[in-house]
Amino acid sequence: MYLQPDERTKTIREAHVVMRRIGTELVRDKKAAVMRELNDQNGGVEKKDVLGRDLLSLLIKANMATNIPDNQRLTDEEVLAQIPTFLVAGHETTSTAAAWCLYALARNPRAQQKLREELLNAQTEFPSADELAALPYLDNVVRESLRLHAPVAFMLRGAEQDDVIPTSEPFVDRNGETQNGIRVGKGNRVIMSILALNHSTEIWGDDALEFRPERWESPPADISNIPGVWGHMLTFSGGPHACIGFRFSVAELKALIFTLVRALTFEFAADPEDVTSVGMFTQRPALRSEVKKGTQLPFFIRPYVPA
Incomplete structure (x- = not known):
């Protein structure tokens, strides 16, 4: 029996086709531009020559460098596979983090003003990364x-084993026996809650x-014992x-x-208690009363005018 894909599956498949088509064009055009640059230089490119400002140019130039082993080079297919990573991991999660940060500041006007x-x-x-890092309350x-x-x-x-x-x-397992660890078998998948640790009152x-x-x-x-890669928390995993x-x-x-x-200034245009998170992987803000409308975070946004 053949099951017809539902609308969500169709949408995902169509999105993959579009992303692959656009990604293939981007990789082809970037490689051609790099080759033209190499021809102008009459030589090969090395890692130190990688000057492209965008991530894809950086990746392609580094991948074509003459001073890296062949076993470290990516195929065109592997380069293409990184484009969704740039879009999703490098864009969606950061924009979601910015939305939640503004939510927190709207709920805490004193913190918002102190930061401002x-x-x-x-x-x-137009601060540099070092200048941004030197702002303690922003951090x-x-x-x-x-x-x-x-x-x-x-x-x-x-x-893997x-x-x-x-x-x-x-802890006591479902058979009433005391255990000091959780057994996992090869191939088992383990889900670890980031929020449970980040929110632990202990x-x-x-x-x-x-x-x-x-x-x-x-x-x-106690946070020094958390094996996260940043900030003594699991937000960026470890x-x-x-x-x-x-x-x-x-x-x-x-x-x-x-910049924002x-x-x-940011004030709620809806009841802050109505705000919830939706999404299975990325936790986006939405309103409980209008969940079917999808992601939203209504604000009154006004230019800041000093008192």
Whole structure:
């Protein structure tokens, strides 16, 4: 019996076809541009010659460098496969993080104003990454927002061999036996909650579910044991499969918040208690009363006028 694909499956397939077509054209055009540049230079390109400003040019030039081993080069198919990564991991999660950060600041007008005062005192309207990193309250706000409202709620990992995951405390299994670890078999998939750890009252205190940027002025000592790749939390995961673009994502988020909060004020145009998260992987804001309308976060946005 053949089952017809539902509308969602059809939409996903159509999107893949479009992305592949556009991606193939992008890769072909970028490679041609690099080859023209090489012909003009009458020589090969090396890693140090990679000067392209966009990610795809950077990847293609690095991949064509003469001083890297052949076993480290990507095929055109592998380069093409990175384009959805640029779009989804490099765009959607950061934009979602920015939305949740503005949500947190709208719920905390004092924090929003305190941040705005720091940003307005900055010596430039176009700060570098180092200048953004030197703004302490902006750093606190971004850390707290990414802790409380991590765009990705969980991680999925597959076991390559039989193993036992140790637990911090013994537990009683469904057979009434006390265990000190969780057995996993080769091929089992393990789901780990990012939000459960980021929201743990045992780690962050009784106010773990509150947006309080000041907590980062004296963070809990226990967070040093969290194996996250950034900020002593699991927002960007950890280990060899951690987010490879976390530094870029944090810098991009800071730049967005710097630009927006410096110039604009954000107030809710809906009941903040009505805001919830939707999505299986990326947690996007929506309204409980209008879930069928999909992602939305209504704000009154006004130019900031000093009192």
